[in-house]
Amino acid sequence: MKASSETSIPLETAVTELSLAIGQLLRRLRAESNPDGLTWSQTVALARLEKAGPTTTADLARAESVKPQSMGATLAELEREGLVKRHPHPTDGRQVLFALTAEGVEARRKRNAAKQKWLLAAMAKLDPDERRVLLSATALIKRLAEAD
Amino acid sequence: MKASSETSIPLETAVTELSLAIGQLLRRLRAESNPDGLTWSQTVALARLEKAGPTTTADLARAESVKPQSMGATLAELEREGLVKRHPHPTDGRQVLFALTAEGVEARRKRNAAKQKWLLAAMAKLDPDERRVLLSATALIKRLAEAD
DNA sequence: TATTGTTATACTCTATAACTATA
DNA sequence: TATAGTTATAGAGTATAACAATA
Numbered sequence: 001m002k003a004s005s006e007t008s009i010p011l012e013t014a015v016t017e018l019s020l021a022i023g024q025l026l027r028r029l030r031a032e033s034n035p036d037g038l039t040w041s042q043t044v045a046l047a048r049l050e051k052a053g054p055t056t057t058a059d060l061a062r063a064e065s066v067k068p069q070s071m072g073a074t075l076a077e078l079e080r081e082g083l084v085k086r087h088p089h090p091t092d093g094r095q096v097l098f099a100l101t102a103e104g105v106e107a108r109r110k111r112n113a114a115k116q117k118w119l120l121a122a123m124a125k126l127d128p129d130e131r132r133v134l135l136s137a138t139a140l141i142k143r144l145a146e147a148d
Numbered sequence: 149m150k151a152s153s154e155t156s157i158p159l160e161t162a163v164t165e166l167s168l169a170i171g172q173l174l175r176r177l178r179a180e181s182n183p184d185g186l187t188w189s190q191t192v193a194l195a196r197l198e199k200a201g202p203t204t205t206a207d208l209a210r211a212e213s214v215k216p217q218s219m220g221a222t223l224a225e226l227e228r229e230g231l232v233k234r235h236p237h238p239t240d241g242r243q244v245l246f247a248l249t250a251e252g253v254e255a256r257r258k259r260n261a262a263k264q265k266w267l268l269a270a271m272a273k274l275d276p277d278e279r280r281v282l283l284s285a286t287a288l289i290k291r292l293a294e295a296d
Numbered sequence: 297t298a299t300t301g302t303t304a305t306a307c308t309c310t311a312t313a314a315c316t317a318t319a
Numbered sequence: 320t321a322t323a324g325t326t327a328t329a330g331a332g333t334a335t336a337a338c339a340a341t342a
Contacts, residue, residue, distance in 0.1 A: 009283065015267045016195070016260070018286045019177055022170040023192055024212060024293040029167055030310085031213040041332065044171055047164070058300065064172060065179040070333050072301065094300040094341045112164070119163045122295045130288055135157065137285030138166045140278055145172040147270045178333085189309065206323065218310045220324065242318045242323040 022141075032118035037111035041074045046083065046100065046108045054087060054097040065145070083107050170289070180266035185259035189222045194231065194248065194256045202235060202245040213293070231255050 030040060038046065048063060049055060061071035075098050078084040083104035089095035100108070123131060178188060186194065196211060197203060209219035223246055226232040231252035237243035248256070271279060 011268060011271060011279075012261075012264075014279070014283055014286070015264050015271055018282060018289075019174075019264060019267060020192060020195055021286045021289040021293065022174055023188065025289050026167075026170055026174055027213040027310095028293045039331065040171065044168060047168055056300080065175040066332085067334060068301070069303090069335085072303095073332080076302095089300095092300085092342070096301070113160075116160075116163050116167060119167060119292070120159060122292045123159060123163055125295065126288065126292075131159075131162070133281060133284045134166060134288055135162055136281045137288075138162070138169045140274065140282055140285075141166075141169040141173050144267070144270045144274075145169065145176045147273065175333095187308065204323075214309085215311060216324070217312085217326090220326095221309080224325090237323095240319075240323085244324070 029116075029119060033115045034111070037115065038107065042078055042083075043108075043112060043115065045071070045074050045078060046104060047112070049084065049098060049100050050105065050108060054099040056089070056095050056097060058095075060098070063146075078104070177264075177267060181263045182259070185263065186255065190226055190231075191256070191260060191263065193219070193222050193226060194252060195260070197232065197246060197248050198253065198256060202247040204237070204243050204245060206243075208246070211294075226252070 033040070044064060045060060048060060057072050057075060058068050060075070061068045064071065075084060079086065079098075083101060084098045085101050087097045087099060089097055123134070126134070181188070192212060193208060196208060205220050205223060206216050208223070209216045212219065223232060227234065227246075231249060232246050233249050235245045235247060237245055271282070274282070
């Protein structure tokens with residue numbers, strides 16, 4: 001497994017295969033996920049709020065490559081369910097900071113665990129080396145998603 | 149880069165990070181894709197028909213983890229646009245085989261190239277080693293998506 | 297003027313349920 | 320009966336456009 005055997009594949013093909021593969025896995029994840037509980041976009045928003053702390057609609061939208069209106073709809077639904085709470089921005093009256101409530105933290109912990117049960121089981125069947133490749137790839141995928 | 153430094157991360161965390169990362173990249177791909185042209189699900193269906201040849205609605209649906217009705221809607225739209233054509237199954241009168249038309253082959257080649265321009269550029273900025281990791285990961289992601 | 301967020305509206309993707317035709 | 324596909328309907332996710340409030 002030294003090197004150039006894989007570099008011979010054209011980059012165009014690799015790019016196509018990668019995007020098809022991630023689409024395929026994401027649909028599988030949706031299909032396997034618990035129908036009760038959080039939707040995909042709600043899960044993502046909660047996870048990001050948990051990692052980043054209080055965040056504005058616009059920042060969340062940028063991070064996930066959606067329009068502020070789309071993220072606003074997701075946050076409004078989470079607020080209606082009591083999982084996030086809005087706080088005024090200390091210096092800018094236009095901005096609104098969203099933060100997890102205690103209920104939101106708990107909901108995320110519990111429901112998210114159920115949601116990813118399937119992927120956890122599938123990963124457990126891989127070799128340790130294969131898991132390491134996926135782990136390295138995760139960081140690269142994030143870098144690609146956040147590249148200029 | 150031998151081994152166990154990365155195995156110390158809990159599998160739960162790795163799984164969460166992976167699914168968030170692929171969601172993030174898929175949304176970025178959608179946001180960057182040409183608004184004219186094929187939608188994501190149409191692109192996927194055409195790509196699969198090109199690779200597999202004539203295929204039934206049910207088989208396509210299974211491969212992409214969607215219900216036959218959902219895949220049927222995508223195929224009906226592609227048929228309306230003249231990119232795929234339906235053919236009777238030779239022995240089973242219930243089944244319908246879908247295949248690309250010449251126009252479909254051309255549309256896929258041309259529009260798909262434009263659609264993935266952004267990812268191609270982003271991948272080109274990675275190190276060769278990093279591209280190799282992503283290439284290996286692509287196969288693993290497909291295996292996960294197709295696992296039992 | 298530029299930015300943040302909201303409201304209104306529409307399109308895509310997918311699901312479930314009920315139906316027809318064929319095996 | 321069981322399977323392949325269609326039609327009808329609904330919900331989630333996203334987009335664009337038009338607006339209000341604040342910087």
